[in-house]
Amino acid sequence: MSARHDGVVHRVLGRVGRACAARPRSVVTAWLLLAAAVVTAVLAYGRPVDNEVALPGSDAQVARDLVDTHLPGDDGASGQVVLHTPRGRLDDASARATVDEVAAAIADLPHVTAVTPPSAEQGTLSGDGRTGYLTVDLDLSPREVDRRLARQVDTAADPARAAGMDTTLGGALAAAADRGDSRVSEVVGLLVAAVVLVLAFGGIVAAGLPIVTALLTLACAVGTVGLAGHLAGVPGVAATLATMIGLGVGIDYALFVVTRHRELLAGGLPVVAAVEQSMAGSGSAVVFAGGTVVIALGGLAVAGVPILTTLAWSTGLTVVVAVAGSVTLLPALLALLGARIDTWRVRRVAAVHDGSAWSRRADRVTAHPWRYATAATLLLGLLAAPALGLRPGQTDGGDAPAGSASRQSFDLLAAGFGPGVNGPLTVVVPLDPPAAGPADPRLAAVRDGLAALPGVASVAPARPSPDGAIAMVRVTPDTAPSDPATADLVATVRDARPGGLTVHVGGVVATKADLTDRIVDRMPSVIALVVGLSTVLLYLAFRAPVVAVKAAVMNLVSIGAAYGALTAVFGWGWGAPLIGLDGPVPIESYVPMMLFALLFGLSMDYEVFLLTAVREAWQRGADNRTAVRTGLAATGRVITSAAFIMVVVFASFVLHDDPVIKMFGLGMAVAIAVDATVVRGFLVPATMALLGRANWWHPGRGGRVPPVG
Structure with a gap:
């Protein structure tokens, strides 16, 4: 100058x-x-x-884009109400009645489109039956979920607390409740x-x-x-x-x-x-x-x-x-x-x-x-x-302050299901030709191949899209989201080609990796x-x-x-x-x-x-x-x-x-x-x-x- x-x-x-x-x-x-x-x-x-992390050009973004294209109904926010009973099981008759009462109260709230109670078939009830979570589907994007709605859901869960259950919010609802x-x-x-x-x-x-x-x-x-x-x-x-x-x-x-x-x-x-x-x-x-x-x-x-x-x-x-x-x-x-x-x-x-x-x-x-x-x-x-x-x-929910909803739900779920449940991997499998339905043998081969990988705790059944162009598989790691071993598992899954097919790995953990x-x-x-x-x-x-x-x-x-x-x-x-x-x-x-x-x-x-x-x-x-x-x-x-x-x-x-x-x-x-x-x-x-x-x-x-x- x-x-x-x-x-x-x-x-x-x-x-x-x-x-x-x-x-x-x-x-x-x-x-x-x-x-x-x-x-x-x-x-x-x-x-x-909006705390969703987008990363154009990444494999995780490819997985997310495939889901948005072929399973467009999956882009709404969802939260959880995590329950833990110190005695008995959540699927006992008396406990089940309380859970159903909570589910009905939550379903009546604005922006709630569906409430799914915990069940072993869905993988939302722990093996000992003492820990589970209700899945709360919303017609809002994650950034639109606010503290007011989180408080309403939390209040609707009061009957579970009155019955002696430990109750806290999880997922997008916990993030909204903790938003300071x-x-x-x-x-x-x-x-x-x-x-x-x-x-x-x-x-x-x-x-x-x-x-x-x-x-x-x-x-x-x-x-x-x-x-x-x-x-x-x-x-x-x-x-x-x-x-x-x-x-x-x-x-x-x-x-x-x-x-x-x-x-x-x-x-x-x-x-x-x-x-x-x-x-x-x-x-x-x-x-x-x-x-x-x-x-x-x-x-x-x-x-x-x-x-x-x-x-x-x-x-x-x-x-x-x-x-x-x-x-x-x-x-x-x-x-x-x-x-x-x-x-x-x-x-x-x-x-x-x-x-x-x-x-x-x-x-x-x-x-x-x-x-x-x-x-x-x-x-x-x-x-x-x-x-x-x-x-x-x-970081993950385990790093949140003690007493916060994110920390409480993380700890309850980790104790009941294992730490990996807090950071599942979304594996997306492109299919050509398209799958005719859930019985397509390629889907079983993909699930078996993923289940055999080291570091995998469980694999949910493959879910094909309505047009059969992709299948989505939920993989639960053995380790917590913040554990470097979980990021290593992301790379392992991508290289594995289960069932001889190319896969893309998405979800929060994969995106952050x-x-x-x-x-x-x-x-x-x-x-x-x-x-x-x-x-x-x-x-x-x-x-x-x-x-x-x-x-x-x-x-x-x-x-x-x-x-x-x-x-x-x-x-x-x-x-x-x-x-x-x-x-x-x-x-x-x-x-x-x-x-x-x-x-x-x-x-x-x-x-x-x-x-x-x-x-x-x-x-x-x-x-x-x-x-x-x-x-x-x-x-x-x-x-x-x-x-x-x-x-x-x-x-x-x-x-x-x-x-x-x-x-x-x-x-x-x-x-x-x-x-x-x-x-x-x-x-x-x-x-x-x-x-x-x-x-x-x-x-x-x-x-x-x-x-x-």
């Missing part, structure tokens, strides 16, 4: 800031109306979620963020601006993501992840702008001029920082995994809206407040000066760069070391693309290739620490009870790749703000070490405050019941904490001090960055 183009970015944002400051009430009103419209739409139409929200995490994160902002700014009014901006933009973004669930499949984790990121970046971006604005006001500038200059400087940094996050998320498109694409656009939308709020809504609020931004002060905050703690740290790091670079590298290597044992997998394979295969391409695009963007921002490449390497180091924490806590179970888990939990296969894109983008935020301050000192004529020292001293306090807020926001989501949300929260909290302390506080300034003028080298420039604008 040329100096002229770089200046254009600053000038445009300065003009945007001045325009918003000139009409502050109109801008604020527009944002309020937009937020009100989105929230009203969400309240009226809801936020449906992130309100507790949001409240905890906001409260701590408010305290940190008050301490950073010294006043309640100034501290409130980032929170107000973040909440308004978050309502618009997350509400839009929720409404998108009516048009496309949006998993439940998408809105929670968008909330997590939206709160973090929304507060952080506003924090940087407000900090710069107050400094300019303290220097004697009029309010509108201070708004214009703060937007031209910090506003430009916000746009570049947000751009790196969006670009990093955009790199997930090459993975060819729909769930990652959905998480990428939903989270990216939240970041875009947060940036828009920081460069339009925030300037308007700053103009409305004017000099009153420093009212309601609770403490005095000293400006950065030569005697500050960050100045002293900058002096030590730049005076002894080898010492600090070596120590930081060793520490980061130690934190990242567990990542060598990272093994992606898939294919998802894991694809992610492992595409991960190097995604990393290369994200690193490459982000490096180019940094080069365009700072026009210094060494700085751009070094920043990319530093971000990889922070991500390594996050992967190490994931492996140690979730893979090995270190400290798992402290975050509400019983022990080790498989790391969901898409989490590492999504974390990589998020963290690479978020880590660039602090890199951009630090390097912007260093470059400004360098452009004013300071030598390299002085520029590094000045930049670190000027940004250390605000970066630390911003990082602490983001760490708390992310860490608060560890309180969520969903293990996958815990993974995202912990991984991002660790990475940001490491990035803002060890990496930005020691490793970056130490390496910049060591590189000297090479930091700003560019062919044909004589070693100095031309002035901006």
